[in-house]
Amino acid sequence: MPRYTRGVVLNTDPAAPGARTGRPRSERARRAVLHAVDDLLVEVGYAAMTMKGIAERAGVGRQTVYRWWSTKAEILLEACLTDAREELAVPPHPTPAGDLLAYLTVLTEFLTTSPPGLAYRALIGEAQHDPAVRELVHGADLLTESARGVLDRVRRSAPDMPDTALSAAQLTGPVVTRVLTTPAPLPAPLLEAHVASLLRAWGC
Numbered sequence: 001m002p003r004y005t006r007g008v009v010l011n012t013d014p015a016a017p018g019a020r021t022g023r024p025r026s027e028r029a030r031r032a033v034l035h036a037v038d039d040l041l042v043e044v045g046y047a048a049m050t051m052k053g054i055a056e057r058a059g060v061g062r063q064t065v066y067r068w069w070s071t072k073a074e075i076l077l078e079a080c081l082t083d084a085r086e087e088l089a090v091p092p093h094p095t096p097a098g099d100l101l102a103y104l105t106v107l108t109e110f111l112t113t114s115p116p117g118l119a120y121r122a123l124i125g126e127a128q129h130d131p132a133v134r135e136l137v138h139g140a141d142l143l144t145e146s147a148r149g150v151l152d153r154v155r156r157s158a159p160d161m162p163d164t165a166l167s168a169a170q171l172t173g174p175v176v177t178r179v180l181t182t183p184a185p186l187p188a189p190l191l192e193a194h195v196a197s198l199l200r201a202w203g204c
Contacts, residue, residue, distance in 0.1 A: 029058070029060045029064060032058040032059060032060060033054060033058040033065060033069075033075060034075065034079040034082060035058070035079075036054050036057035036058035037049070037072065037076050037079050037119075038079055038115045038116070038119060040053060040054060040057055041076065041115070041118065041119055041122060042118070045122075046072075046076070046122040046125075046126060049072050049076075050072070051066065051071075051072055054075060073123060073126065073130075073132070073133045076119050076122065076123060077123060077136050077137070079116060079119060080116045080117075080119040080120045080142065081140055081142060082116075083114070083115075083116035084110065084116055084117075084120070084142055087106065087109075087110050087114055088103070088106055088107060088110055088146035089149075090106060090150055092153060096153075096157050096158065096199055097192075097196065097199060099150050099153055099154055100150065100154060100171065100198065100199070101191060101192060102150075103146075103147060103150045103171070104171070104175055104186075104191050104194070104195065105188075105191065107143075107146070107172060107175055108175055108185045108186065111176065111185070120142060121179070121180065123137050124137060124180065141165075143168055143169075143172045143176070144164060144165055144168040144169075147167075147168040147171055147172060148164055148168070151164055151167050152164075154199075154202075154204070155167075158199065158202035158203055158204040159202075160201065160202045161202040161203075161204075167202070170198060170201075171198060174186060174194055175191075
């Protein structure tokens, strides 16, 4: 469903209307822009990326891009959210531990190897000194939203689990911190230990 930030709809549903008021988006042009911003992030980095460059890479007019998005951060975030919804989906597992471990595994892969995950990391970095980007990232709340389904399943067996926002932070915090501050993500044994400690704390 769409997210709302600073009066702009961040369109996470490909079938929904455009992010800004006006004529509906061309789905082909929209996808071209989202692919272009992913490619440019890898090739030139966030700082060197421009709306003009995105439009040229996508083969659309600059006015078209500005009609739907006001900043490159909005485009990058929409590209990230669109792909994250699929890449971070985890089918049900027989046990709460299996559910949590499966989610943390795909989250680690997303943040370390996937272009949308790298985009999300770039936005987190930019958010540290750009209040507008920080507001966008906070409003989208990718980590809480992606973990919600798994946490809802685990909650049935975890009577002491806190609300979803806090439990998502407890679940994802070590993984995100490790990825952002060290060269290597948490290895599987540490992910398993983290899951076991969470489940004990949540009364599972």
